[in-house]
Amino acid sequence: MLVLPVPMVTALVLGFLILRVLTVEERSPVVIVFLSACAVQSLIVALLQYYGFSLLRPVQPVTATLIPVLAWLTFQTAFLRPLKPARDSLHLLVPAFTVFCILFAPATIDLILPAIFIAYGGLILYVLKSGGDALPLARLEAGRQPLWLWTGIAVSLLASALSDSLIAIAFLSDNPGWAQLIISIFTSCALLSVGLLSVSPNAFGETEAEAPPRPAAAPAPEEGDHAIVDRLDGLLTEERLYLEPSLTLARLARRLQMPAKQLSAALNRATGENISRHINRFRIVHACERLVSGDSVTTAMLESGFNTKSNFNREFQRVTGKSPSAWVKATRLSESL
Incomplete structure (x- = not known):
């Protein structure tokens, strides 16, 4: 043998x-x-x-x-x-x-x-x-x-x-x-x-070449943490970058024309959250909108920038306090009253 x-x-x-x-x-x-x-x-x-x-x-x-x-x-x-x-x-x-x-x-x-x-x-x-x-x-x-x-x-x-x-x-x-x-x-x-x-x-992370940054004035050195977060949220709201599963901190920093460490630190000081949790809040809000419109949980997950159900369920529970299925039932019940 x-x-x-x-x-x-x-x-x-x-x-x-x-x-x-x-x-x-x-x-x-x-x-x-x-x-x-x-x-x-x-x-x-x-x-x-x-x-x-x-x-x-x-x-x-x-x-x-x-x-x-x-x-x-x-x-x-x-x-x-x-x-x-x-x-x-x-x-x-x-x-x-x-x-x-x-x-x-x-x-x-x-x-x-x-x-x-x-x-x-x-x-x-x-x-x-x-x-x-x-x-x-x-x-x-x-x-x-x-x-x-x-x-x-x-x-x-x-x-x-x-x-x-x-x-x-x-x-x-x-x-x-x-x-x-x-x-x-x-x-x-x-x-x-x-x-x-x-x-x-x-x-492994995202290895594809990053898109060139949009034309914008470089932030002033004295720009405060909340101003940086406001610019980040404005970018996310305007271009809905959070819907892309491949989104990285490096790409966001390039679009805002600042070092990744500066963006991360400002966000942490202003909100107490890291960049991943902050982006996932936008994604969960979008997922809730998709669920209200009648999408299945899986479709809402994929359409909101998530690739893994475990991460989606964990973040959904963190943001809303309920699982996706429980949130849908509670929403439908409140609408029927």
């Missing part, structure tokens, strides 16, 4: 995900490279630990350090800003430094590898701690799902750092047999979770 080690199964699953992304979904090339790095790393681990390809031993740490680097670049291009090769290529110094350590200071590898995973996993968590408004390219309709997905990826990177440390301890304590078990459980699970999370629909 043919039995495949867990890292080999992980490599096969990741390979399937890569084919799915290439043939079914539209993703940034960085995502493809990221998933490919995870698949290659799983394959190298399987060949080295279970099939005796000892020539791959010096290669494994180098390919391992590519994963957190590519995870950060994928996260950055998904939610923060487009890829800038001149600046972002500096991250390739990390695997280059790993090669240097392998050649001239091999004893440091067991410390270098966990440190790299912890650094990039921690960097992603640091950006995420500011909430959804810290991700200007995230689709507002997705709510907090991008935060949850990338928190999972960051935690997986930290788990990989833990597994590297445990493997080093296993060899130092003369228990190399533990290494295979640790690799099978920790490393494979971490790589697989990274791959699965990274192909989720809401793991």
Whole structure:
């Protein structure tokens, strides 16, 4: 009976995900490279630990350090800003430094590898701690799902750092047999979770080119928070941008000709809400109008800029205090009285 080690199964699953992304979904090339790095790393681990390809031993740490680097670049291009090769290529110094350590200071590898995973996993968590408004390219309709997905990826990177440390301890304590078990459980699970999370629909933001901003005078530096919110609401009311599921904070900021952080901060100070909740209020009001006109709940949801029923139901309950079906019944009852 043919039995495949867990890292080999992980490599096969990741390979399937890569084919799915290439043939079914539209993703940034960085995502493809990221998933490919995870698949290659799983394959190298399987060949080295279970099939005796000892020539791959010096290669494994180098390919391992590519994963957190590519995870950060994928996260950055998904939610923060487009890829800038001149600046972002500096991250390739990390695997280059790993090669240097392998050649001239091999004893440091067991410390270098966990440190790299912890650094990039921690960097992603640091950006995420500011909430959804810290991700200007995230689709507002997705709510907090991008935060949850990338928190999972960051935690997986930290788990990989833990597994590297445990493997080093296993060899130092003369228990190399533990290494295979640790690799099978920790490393494979971490790589697989990274791959699965990274192909989720809401793991990425809006990558299409933004429309050019409309002609308007730049806001004065002393413009108050409420004035900024008034301009935002005027734009939303006039052009009904909230009906677009792909709407992002970055696009709104471009239309208002101000930095995304300034818009987000002004809205938070003036209303106590983040940009996602503010936009969803407009969407729910529109959905209520559609429901009153006789649309079904699903039609009203889709016509109001929502793509997922769970997010629609949650926001509807938050804004109206009722579920969509309960709101429709209460409205019809009040009209009949």
